[in-house]
Amino acid sequence: MLLKLEDVVLNYGKIEALHGISLEVAEGEVVALIGANGAGKTSTMRAISGVRGLSSGRITFNGEDVSKLRADQRMRKGLCLTPEGRGVFPGMTVTENLDMGAYTRKDKANIAEDFDRVFGLFPRLKERRKQVGGTMSGGEQQMLAIGRSLMSRPKLLLLDEPSMGLAPMLIQQIFSIISEIAEQGTTILVVEQNAKQALSRADRAYVLETGRIVKTGTGAALLDDPSVREAYLGVA
Amino acid sequence: MSDRGGDYSYTTEGPEVAGDRKSGFMGLPALGIADRFAALPLWAKVPIVLALVSFAFYLPFLTILPFAYVRTDLSSGGSDWGGVLFVVVIYMIVAIGLNVVIGLAGLLDLGYIGFYALGAYSVAIFGSPSSPVTKLIAEKFGLSEGWAVPFALCIPIALAIALISGVMLGAPTLRLRGDYLAIVTMGFGEIIRILSRNVDAVTNGPAGIIGVPRPPEPSENYFSSIESAHWYWLALAVLILLMFMTRRLEDSRVGRGWLAIREDEDAAAVMGVNAFKFKLWAFAIGAALGAIAGLLFASKQAYVEPTGFALNLSFLFVAMVVIGGSGNMVGVMLGAFLITYLPERFREFQDWRPFAFGVAMVLVMVLRPQGLVPSRRRAKEFEDRKHEAEEAAADV
Numbered sequence: 001m002l003l004k005l006e007d008v009v010l011n012y013g014k015i016e017a018l019h020g021i022s023l024e025v026a027e028g029e030v031v032a033l034i035g036a037n038g039a040g041k042t043s044t045m046r047a048i049s050g051v052r053g054l055s056s057g058r059i060t061f062n063g064e065d066v067s068k069l070r071a072d073q074r075m076r077k078g079l080c081l082t083p084e085g086r087g088v089f090p091g092m093t094v095t096e097n098l099d100m101g102a103y104t105r106k107d108k109a110n111i112a113e114d115f116d117r118v119f120g121l122f123p124r125l126k127e128r129r130k131q132v133g134g135t136m137s138g139g140e141q142q143m144l145a146i147g148r149s150l151m152s153r154p155k156l157l158l159l160d161e162p163s164m165g166l167a168p169m170l171i172q173q174i175f176s177i178i179s180e181i182a183e184q185g186t187t188i189l190v191v192e193q194n195a196k197q198a199l200s201r202a203d204r205a206y207v208l209e210t211g212r213i214v215k216t217g218t219g220a221a222l223l224d225d226p227s228v229r230e231a232y233l234g235v236a
Numbered sequence: 237m238s239d240r241g242g243d244y245s246y247t248t249e250g251p252e253v254a255g256d257r258k259s260g261f262m263g264l265p266a267l268g269i270a271d272r273f274a275a276l277p278l279w280a281k282v283p284i285v286l287a288l289v290s291f292a293f294y295l296p297f298l299t300i301l302p303f304a305y306v307r308t309d310l311s312s313g314g315s316d317w318g319g320v321l322f323v324v325v326i327y328m329i330v331a332i333g334l335n336v337v338i339g340l341a342g343l344l345d346l347g348y349i350g351f352y353a354l355g356a357y358s359v360a361i362f363g364s365p366s367s368p369v370t371k372l373i374a375e376k377f378g379l380s381e382g383w384a385v386p387f388a389l390c391i392p393i394a395l396a397i398a399l400i401s402g403v404m405l406g407a408p409t410l411r412l413r414g415d416y417l418a419i420v421t422m423g424f425g426e427i428i429r430i431l432s433r434n435v436d437a438v439t440n441g442p443a444g445i446i447g448v449p450r451p452p453e454p455s456e457n458y459f460s461s462i463e464s465a466h467w468y469w470l471a472l473a474v475l476i477l478l479m480f481m482t483r484r485l486e487d488s489r490v491g492r493g494w495l496a497i498r499e500d501e502d503a504a505a506v507m508g509v510n511a512f513k514f515k516l517w518a519f520a521i522g523a524a525l526g527a528i529a530g531l532l533f534a535s536k537q538a539y540v541e542p543t544g545f546a547l548n549l550s551f552l553f554v555a556m557v558v559i560g561g562s563g564n565m566v567g568v569m570l571g572a573f574l575i576t577y578l579p580e581r582f583r584e585f586q587d588w589r590p591f592a593f594g595v596a597m598v599l600v601m602v603l604r605p606q607g608l609v610p611s612r613r614r615a616k617e618f619e620d621r622k623h624e625a626e627e628a629a630a631d632v
Contacts, residue, residue, distance in 0.1 A: 051502045071505035081506040089499040090620035091613030100496055103489075104508035132613075134620040152508070 001060075002027045002187055003048070003079075003156055008057035010040075010047045017043040019211045020057065025156065025189050030182045032198035032219060033191045034232055035208035041191040042084055044208065045160045048189070049081035050074040062155065076104055078155030084164055084191075087145045090134025094125050097133050097144055101151025111151070118147040121177055139170040143177075150181065157181065159190040163197065175201055195232035199223045207232075270566070270609075292472055295321055296465035308580045318464025320580045322536060324573055325471040326529050331556045331572035332475075332482050332565055333525025338554070339563035339611065340486060341518030342498030343410070344418040347425030348526055348553050350405075351398050353545035355527030356534035357432055357439060358394035363387055363449035368437055387449040387535070394531045395524050402523030403516060410515045425550050433542040444541025448534050459536075467536045474532065478525060482565065485521070494518055499617055559600050561607025563614040570609055 003025040010018040018040050025031045035041050046052040048059060050071035059067045066074050071081075089097050098118060102111045119126040122143045128136065133144060142162055149157055162178065163171040175197045182188050192198035199205055199219040207215035207228060215222065222228050273281070296318045298304055309317045330352060337345045361367045362385040365374075374383040385393065409420045432439045439445065450459040451470065458466055485491055493514040496504035501511050534540045552575060560571020579589055600608065606615045 049506050051505060070510065071502070072508045072510045075506055075508040083500075083503055083506065086620065086623075087500065087503050089496055089503065091499055091616040092495065096492075100492065100504075100507050103492070103496075132616050134616045134623075148507070 001025070002029075002062060003189065004058075004060045005044075005048070006058045006060075008044075008047050008059060009055040010043050010052055011055045012043075012052075016055070017211055018047065021047075021208075021211075021213055023206050023213060023216075025187060027155075027187055028185070029203045030179075030188045030190065030201060032202035032205040033189065033208055034193070034195040034198055034205060034222075036232070037193070038210075039208040040211040041193075041208055042160055043211075045081060045084075045158055045191055049079060049158055051081070075152065078153075079158065080149045080152045080154035080156070081158040082145045082149045082160060082162070084160040086134075086138075086141055087160075088133040088136075088141045088148065090132070092133055094129050094131055094133065094136075094144055097148050098125075098151050101148035104152065110153075114151050114153065118150055121150075121180060122147050138165045139167070139174070142166065142170075142174060146174075146177070146181075150186070154186065156187045156189060159188060161191055161193060163192060163194045171197060195228070196223075199228075289476065293469060296468060306581070308577075308583070311584070313583060315580050315583065316464055318468050320577065322464050322468040322471055323533075324576045325468060325475050326533050327553075327556065327572040327576045328569045329471070329475050329478060329529040329532075330526055330553055331560065331568040332478060333522045333529065334553050334557050335562065335565060335568040336482060336485070336525065337518050337522035338557050339568065339614070340491065340498070341494045341515055343515060343518060344414065344554075345421045345519075345522065346418045346550050346554060347405075347421035347423065347428075347547075348522070349545050349547065349550040350421075350425040350428035351402065351523040351526030352530035352533075352549070353428050353432060354398050354401055354523075355394045355530030356540050356545070357445075357530075358397050358527065359387070359390040359531045359534050360445040360448045360540040361438060362393050363390040364445050364447040366447045367445045368440055384447075384449065387451055390449065391528075391531065394527045398523040398527030399520045402520040405523075406516045406519035410512060410519065422547070422550070425547055429542055429545050429547070432545065439542075442542060444539060446539050448538050448540060450535055450538070461536060461538050464536075467532075471532050474528065478528070479565065482525075486565075490514065490517060495613065499613075555597065559597070559607060561609040561611060561614070563611030564607070564609050567607050567609030567611065571607070 001024050003023075005021055005023045007020040007022055008018055009016060009020055021040070021044055023031075023033075033041055033044060043052070047054055050066070050069060050073070054067055057067070058065060061074070061077055061079055064077070066077060066079070069077075075081075089100060092100065098115060102114065105111055124140060125143055125147055128140065133141060136144065142164075146157075146159065146162065149159075159178065162174050166174065171194060178188065178190065179201055190198060190202070199222050202219035205217065205219050205222050206213050207222065215225070215228065217225070223233075273284070276284070298307065304310075307317045308315045308320045330348070333351075334345065334348050337343050337348070361369045364370060365382040365384040367384075370384045373379070374381065405421070405424050409417055412420060433442055435441075453459050457463070459470070493504070493509045496507060496509050497511045497514055505511055537544075556571035556575050557568045558571070559574065560569065561567025579586075579593075585592070604610075606618050
């Protein structure tokens with residue numbers, strides 16, 4: 001297993017946001033985590049990336065216990081989070097944002113290669129190379145945030161709500177790119193409210209409800225599950 | 237899918253354009269002097285910089301009318317022109333130091349006077365033959381009367397003390413964010429001042445320390461207290477050196493780390509930036525710059541005493557950075573210049589000073605919240621925060 005969560009509990013002050021989450025992501029997989037607003041999706045991502053410390057439980061990455069490591073240390077191990085919403089650096093240009101993704105790397109030649117790769121995936125970013133992050137549209141910022149994460153060559157890419165606030169057409173586009181990134185060999189854990197898109201693209205998925213995992217299965221199986229269809233796909 | 241509607245991604249583009257058009261001072265279009273300068277070829281830049289530097293060094297002799305009206309000693313009650321220039325430059329050093337902390341790393345430090353005082357007191361305590369500490373050392377080791385640490389050695393001592401205290405203050409407090417950090421640093425500024433007044437065995441208490449050493453002199457009494465122009469040149473040279481160093485730092489890997497932390501601390505962390513370490517660096521470097529300014533000031537005064545380091549100076553320092561344009565080195569230097577020079581030039585209106593200062597503060601904050609010469613990045617961050625606030629309000 002590339003990533004393994006065992007009974008992870010996360011608190012915000014006295015409020016327990018995650019009541020013991022256990023999940024696994026194998027190398028090469030695309031795993032989705034779906035759930036309604038406030039189910040604990042973003043909290044799970046924060047716990048995995050290390051932005052918030054755990055109250056209890058254990059996270060192992062690549063066979064190593066990373067529960068006690070800071071976010072920047074976990075990132076160096078190959079765990080890269082793409083934060084939700086406006087997660088780009090607003091005062092930096094597109095190029096500078098992407099450069100930040102490669103902040104911990106020193107292999108200049110490969111960095112140039114990765115710039116080409118990101119610009120290949122997101123031609124829009126290439127057009128807007130010199131534009132400042134904060135002035136871009138929501139969709140472009142999302143592309144930039146994903147591109148920035150790719151610049152770190154992560155072993156596991158954590159995507160937090162890549163479709164948030166985007167037009168339906170853009171959502172399609174972002175998800176096709178996510179599939180493309182997966183095909184290029186990056187393992188992905190994606191958190192989504194847009195269950196239909198997420199389930200149809202994922203190998204496996206977990207359903208999160210009020211801080212607990214209530215269901216798990218292959219993406220296709222969950223898409224056919226009547227309770228999931230009713231709760232998350234709006235189909236009775 | 238978020239209930240905010242699908243066309244959200246297009247709506248953000250509209251107001252941004254309008255926001256850019258408004259970016260000039262009081263509705264006027266921005267001049268973009270910095271852009272034009274940056275676009276010049278090197279052969280044009282060098283003479284411009286040299287001309288500016290020479291002009292700055294020439295300032296004490298400025299007597300040609302009408303330019304001489306900038307002098308502060310035209311009327312009989314005016315202040316010594318060279319002395320005013322010296323203080324302006326000292327506060328410019330303070331401003332670029334505090335700008336590292338506030339403008340680059342985004343940490344609100346309300347106790348910066350503490351580091352300034354540490355620099356001043358370090359050179360006095362170790363460099364003055366009449367300080368309790370040097371007297372004690374001289375007595376213990378049977379050194380001749382009037383022994384003191386040479387000025388050149390006082391500089392690394394002052395820097396080391398400032399760096400260590402910057403780290404000591406930062407290590408426990410930099411985990412705090414925003415307002416909490418401001419309060420703790422304010423406390424630090426007061427602690428230093430109160431210590432300087434009460435630890436008589438080290439600082440000689442309220443009486444202060446006389447005989448603060450001067451830098452090595454090319455001729456006798458070159459750096460006596462009344463030769464303000466010489467002091468001004470010395471401070472100006474130090475300022476120029478520090479300007480180059482901080483600019484280099486800004487463009488370095490460390491500078492990029494600070495920028496990332498300031499813009500989004502969590503995003504910076506997941507990009508592999510150790511926020512705590514970099515904040516500590518900013519604190520220590522800012523402390524060192526403040527100490528250099530304090531050291532020069534104490535050395536010119538030849539005397540230090542606790543009342544010279546009151547807390548309101550801390551607020552004045554922050555005002556320089558904020559009015560001038562947090563994050564922009566030229567901006568904060570302009571802020572330091574305006575806040576130090578204007579009250580001296582218009583001494584006739586001294587009674588109106590607090591009123592004028594208050595009005596000016598309110599006007600700048602209303603018309604130009606990002607500062608007179610804003611950093612482009614900071615202006616964008618400002619807009620971004622405003623958007624975020626508006627979105628949050630719309631979500632409720």
